[in-house]
Every structure is written in C-alpha cells, then in structure tokens.
Amino acid sequence: MTAKDILKITINLVVIYVIGGLLLAGIYAWTSPIIFKKDKEFKEKARQKMMPLHLIINAPADAQAGIKEILPNAEATDTEGQLSAEVDTYDKELATLEKKVKKAGATSVTEVSDYATEKAGDWEPHEKEAEYFKVTKDGEGAGYLIETYGKGYSSFPQLLVVVDNDFVVRKMNVLAHGETPGLGDEIEALWFKEQFRGKDLDHLEVIKGETKDKIQAITGATISSRAVTNAVRDAVEMIKKKTSGEESPEPTAEGGEGDAGQ
Amino acid sequence: MQDNRSLKQIFLDGILVDNTIFRLAISLCPAIAVTSKLKNGVYMGIAVAGVQAMVNLTISLMRKFIHPRIRIPVFMLVISGWVTVTVLLMNAFVYDVYKEVGLYIALIVAFASILAHAETFASKNKLAPSFVDGVGMGLGFMVALTIISFFRELFGKGTLWGVDVLGFKPMLIMILPAGGFLVVGLLMGFFNWIDIKFYGGKGAGGAG
Numbered sequence: 207m208t209a210k211d212i213l214k215i216t217i218n219l220v221v222i223y224v225i226g227g228l229l230l231a232g233i234y235a236w237t238s239p240i241i242f243k244k245d246k247e248f249k250e251k252a253r254q255k256m257m258p259l260h261l262i263i264n265a266p267a268d269a270q271a272g273i274k275e276i277l278p279n280a281e282a283t284d285t286e287g288q289l290s291a292e293v294d295t296y297d298k299e300l301a302t303l304e305k306k307v308k309k310a311g312a313t314s315v316t317e318v319s320d321y322a323t324e325k326a327g328d329w330e331p332h333e334k335e336a337e338y339f340k341v342t343k344d345g346e347g348a349g350y351l352i353e354t355y356g357k358g359y360s361s362f363p364q365l366l367v368v369v370d371n372d373f374v375v376r377k378m379n380v381l382a383h384g385e386t387p388g389l390g391d392e393i394e395a396l397w398f399k400e401q402f403r404g405k406d407l408d409h410l411e412v413i414k415g416e417t418k419d420k421i422q423a424i425t426g427a428t429i430s431s432r433a434v435t436n437a438v439r440d441a442v443e444m445i446k447k448k449t450s451g452e453e454s455p456e457p458t459a460e461g462g463e464g465d466a467g468q
Numbered sequence: 469m470q471d472n473r474s475l476k477q478i479f480l481d482g483i484l485v486d487n488t489i490f491r492l493a494i495s496l497c498p499a500i501a502v503t504s505k506l507k508n509g510v511y512m513g514i515a516v517a518g519v520q521a522m523v524n525l526t527i528s529l530m531r532k533f534i535h536p537r538i539r540i541p542v543f544m545l546v547i548s549g550w551v552t553v554t555v556l557l558m559n560a561f562v563y564d565v566y567k568e569v570g571l572y573i574a575l576i577v578a579f580a581s582i583l584a585h586a587e588t589f590a591s592k593n594k595l596a597p598s599f600v601d602g603v604g605m606g607l608g609f610m611v612a613l614t615i616i617s618f619f620r621e622l623f624g625k626g627t628l629w630g631v632d633v634l635g636f637k638p639m640l641i642m643i644l645p646a647g648g649f650l651v652v653g654l655l656m657g658f659f660n661w662i663d664i665k666f667y668g669g670k671g672a673g674g675a676g
Contacts, residue, residue, distance in 0.1 A: 207537070215535045222530070222542055226549045233553050237560035244563045382567075387504045388624055388643040 256351055256368045256377055257321035257341065258294040261304070265289060269311025276306050296379055296399060320344070323351055327448065331355045331440050332362055338445060347371060350445045356437030358383065359390050359429040367402075367441045375410070378402040378438055383430075390430035398424060398431070402438060407446070410439040471593050475600045482604025488581040489612035489652065490659040495581040499613060500648035502572045506629050509617025511569045513610025515554055517603065520582050522550045524602030527590035534591070543586045548577045581609060612655075619651050 263280065264287060265273055273289060274280050280291035293300065304315045323339040330336065336353040349370040355362045361384030368376045380394050392398060401421050402410075412432045413420045423431040471478065486492060489499050503509045526546050534542050555573050558566040566573075576582065585605055590598040621627055624642030626634035641647040 211535065211537070215538050218533065218535050218538060218542070222534075222545060226545055230549060230552055233556055237556040240560040241556070241563075244560070248563065248567075386644070388637075388640050 252297075252366060252379070252381060253323050253339065253351055254317075254319045254321070255297060255300065256366050256379060257319060257348075258292050259300075260318040260320070261291045261293055261307070262316040262318055263289040263291065263307055263312045264314045265307075265310075265312040272310035273307055273312060276303070276310060294377070296396065299396065321348060326350070329444055329448075331437065331444075332357050334362060338441075338448075341368065349376065350449070352441040352445055353381075354437045354441040356433035356435075356440075358385050358433035359427070360384055360386060363393060363430070363434055363437065365434065365437050365441075367438050369442055369445060372406075373442055373446050374404060374406045375402045375438060375442065376404075378434075380434070385427070385430045389424070390427040392424045392427060393430050393434050395424075398422075398434075407439065407442055410435055410442065471589065471597055471601075473597075475597060478597055479600050479604040482601060482606075483608040483611060486605070487608040487612055487659070488605060489609065489616070490656050492581070492584075493656070494584060495579045495609070496652060498572065498575055498579060499616060499652060500645055501575070502569070503613055503617035503620055503648060503651075504624065504643040506614070506617045506621045508569050508572065509613040510610070511565055512572055513606075513613040515558070515569075515573050516576055516579065516582070516609050516613075517606025519547070519550045519554055519576050520585065520606035520609070521599055521602035523547050523582055523586055524590040524598040525595065526550070527586045528593060528595050528598035531591045531593075539587070539591060540583075543583055543591075544577075547582055547586070551576045581605065615655060616648070616651050619655075620647060623647075 261277070261280075262283070263273060266287060270280075270282075270289060277289075277291040277293070280289045282288070283290045293303065295303070300317075307315055320343050322342050324342065326338050326340040328335065328337055332355045334355045336355060338350060338352040341348045341351050349368060352367045352369070354365050354367055356365065363383035363385065364381040366379045366381055368378075370376055378399055380399070383391070383393065385391050385393060405421070409420050411420045412423045412428065412435045414423045414428060416422060421431065421435045473481065484491075488495055498512070502512045523543075523546055527543060530542070530546075551574065554576070555566075555570065558573060559570065585601060589601050593601070618628070620642045621629075622634070623639045624637065624644075624647060626632060626637045639647070642651065
C-alpha cells in the first residue's frame with residue numbers, strides 16, 4: 207500500500223462519512239419532531255381508551271335501527287340523527303365495532319371521553335421507568351391508571367391497569383410484549399384480559415385450570431400469565447401504598463390491609 | 469464483470485431465478501424470524517425492497533470512487549444509513565406499522581442478500597442496471613416473505629392479516645421457528661421441482 211492509497215482511503219472515508227452523517231442528521235431533524243408527537247399521541251390515546259368511551263354516531267334515521275342492533279345501549283342525543291353509546295372495550299374490538307357501525311349506515315363515528323388523566327408520579331417495576339396517573343371524571347377522582355411491567359418468558363410485557371378508588375381492577379390492557387407467538391401472545395386475547403375486570407388484590411392470583419374468581423392461566427403459557435398477573439398485582443399494591451401514604455401521613459396508615467398483601 | 473443481461477431480464481431474474489430465499493438460500497434467518505404473521509412479512513418485504521434498491525443505487529454511484537480496500541466498510545455504512553433512514557421515515561409516517569415491525573426493520577442492516585448484491589452487482593455495474601437489480605431482488609425477497617408468512621399464519625394461527633379465517637389453529641408449530649424452517653424447506657423444494665419440471669433445471673444455481 208503506497209502513501210497515495212492511504213491518502214485516497216482517508217479522503218474516501220471522510221467524504222462518505224461526512225455526506226452520510228449530514229444526510230442522516232437532516233432526516234433525523236425532519237422526522238424526530240413528528241415521531242415525538244406521534245409517540246405522545248399514541249400514549250395519550252392508549253390511556254384514553256382504558257376508560258369507558260362514548261361513541262357519538264351520526265346516522266340517517268333509516269340506519270339507526272341497524273346500529274341499535276350492534277350497540278343495544280345506543281341512545282338518541284339532542285341532536286337529530288345522532289346516537290350516543292357507551293362502550294368499554296379494547297382497541298381491536300373497538301375498531302371492529304366502529305367498522306360494523308359504519309357498515310350499518312353511520313356517516314361518522316367519534317370517540318368522546320368523560321375522563322381525564324393527570325400524571326401523579328413515577329415508579330419502577332422491574333427497573334423500568336413507568337408512570338401512574340390520577341383519573342378524574344367531572345373534576346372528581348375516579349381511580350388510577352398505572353403503567354406497569356411484568357417479567358415474562360422472553361420479554362417484559364408492558365401493561366396499562368385501571369383501578370377504581372377501592373383498588374379494584376377495572377381494566378387491564380397489554381401495550382407491548384415479546385412473548386412466544388402462538389403461546390404467550392395469548393395474553394392479548396380478549397378472554398384473558400377480561401378476567402382482570404373486577405378483581406381485587408386477593409383475587410389476583412394465577413390458577414392452572416378453570417377458575418372464575420381468580421385468574422385462569424393460559425394453556426402452555428403459565429409464565430406469561432403469571433407475569434401479567436404479578437405485574438397487575440404490583441401495580442395495585444404500589445398505588446395502594448402510595449395513596450394511603452398521601453391521604454393519611456401517620457405511619458399507622460399502612461397497617462391492616464396494606465400488610466396483608468405482602 | 470459487467471452484466472450483459474437486459475434490464476427486464478435482470479429484474480425478472482431477481483424475482484425468480486435468483487430469488488434470495490428460494491434459490492440463493494441467503495438471508496434465511498430474517499425470513500424465519502419475521503414471517504409468523506402475513507402483515508409483518510409483507511411490510512418487511514417492502515422495507516427490504518426499498519433499502520436494497522437505494523443501496524444498489526448509492527453503491528453504483530460511488531463505484532469508481534471507492535478504494536477497493538475499504539469497500540466493505542463503505543458498503544456497511546451505506547446499508548446502515550439507508551436502514552436508519554427507513555426506520556425514521558416509517559416511525560414518522562406509518563407509525564402503526566412501525567409499532568408492529570419496527571424491531572425487525574433495524575435487522576435489515578445484517579441482511580446477507582443486501583451486502584451480497586452491493587458487492588457482486590452494484591459495485592461493478594452502471595446506475596440503471598444496479599437499480600433494477602435492487603428492485604428485482606427486493607421484490608423477490610418480498611414475494612418470498614409473503615408466501616412464507618401466508619402459509620405460516622394460515623396454518624399456525626388460522627388467521628390472515630390478523631383476520632380470523634379458519635376459526636381454529638390447525639398446526640401451532642407453524643408459527644414457531646421450527647415451522648418456519650419447515651415451510652421454507654418445503655417451498656424451496658417446490659420451486660426446485662417447478663424449475664426441473666418445466667425449465668429443465670437451467671435456472672438453478674444461477675449465481676452462487
């Protein structure tokens with residue numbers, strides 16, 4: 207290798223890396239604000255959808271009967287040709303529902319939420335950064351929304367949990383996970399998620415085999431089922447501890463029920 | 469080392485005779501990792517086709533300028549640069565899709581098929597044939613991923629594009645890695661059989 211080669215190689219690399227770097231910097235500068243905004247929107251939307259929603263449906267009079275068949279609790283609102291229905295379900299099911307309603311003749315479907323969330327603090331389940339929120343309806347506290355992680359078979363499933371003021375789970379949803387496709391990913395299934403509705407700390411326990419008042423494990427994915435259940439229980443325990451500390455600062459406040467969970 | 473095939477021939481060879489998965493049998497690892505769902509397979513295929521075409525174009529543009537001793541690091545830079553661009557663009561403009569397949573997109577950096585074509589084709593050919601070769605190879609890869617993920621999702625989950633079509637899960641093993649090898653192997657055999665039966669085996673092993 208001659209000095210000329212070395213010089214050429216150096217110039218080659220410098221030019222290529224500088225051009226590449228500039229290009230990447232330009233594209234990054236262009237896209238990162240968009241990504242940041244979409245990330246925020248995504249999280250906000252995911253949080254909104256944890257609470258019951260009103261669907262405001264605009265539909266011509268002849269389509270309304272068909273829509274009421276799909277959403278039996280749909281009611282006419284003050285505006286003519288408009289129906290409102292309360293739904294409390296998960297993303298995928300909600301999307302299917304909206305599609306069905308549109309197919310039945312609705313001109314537009316809008317999601318409206320009565321609930322607001324306000325960040326209440328941070329915590330660290332399995333050393334991951336997570337947030338929790340206070341949920342309010344018409345200015346009054348309606349419960350808490352907690353982001354939590356569990357230690358699964360091949361990932362840390364990320365969950366959102368809503369509890370009411372009595373620390374009973376109202377809803378649990380899986381935001382992201384990397385569990386085994388076909389086995390562990392059943393934690394996303396409707397029947398599994400629905401099991402958490404109405405469970406309190408004493409009933410958040412995985413049972414192999416049929417159960418109605420505890421959590422039934424997924425066949426072939428006990429570790430994933432347990433991970434999710436433990437994550438939910440951690441979240442409920444955490445929020446119970448934090449809020450009981452806030453409302454009554456005396457150290458005795460944590461006695462009784464608080465210790466039973468340990 | 470210039471390629472004398474017509475543009476149309478280069479394009480078609482990329483999809484059929486030199487199909488990355490079924491004929492060259494490279495980049496099998498991602499072909500199995502991402503194909504448990506049809507949706508992932510298709511989006512991955514589109515991303516690979518885009519990156520492959522752009523990489524070929526860039527390398528061909530620079531082919532007279534790069535010193536042969538540093539061509540591999542330069543190829544890697546170009547590939548990872550275009551992959552990063554793809555990741556950023558997808559994250560910004562097809563956010564929902566990126567949520568699903570984002571993790572796999574970054575893996576394109578390590579795809580043997582892209583580096584192989586930068587080295588064997590783009591660095592030796594003019595702009596137009598290189599671009600066409602990239603598009604053809606990329607589309608071939610996409611077609612292969614689509615076929616594989618179609619069968620894996622259908623038999624493993626009973627669904628297609630997330631929509632339930634069978635109502636039950638005939639063979640769970642299909643979405644596990646073992647099933648991936650099985651599907652790739654069977655399809656490879658099938659394409660070889662077609663080749664031998666109808667084309668007398670001429671296409672086999674076109675480029676090693």
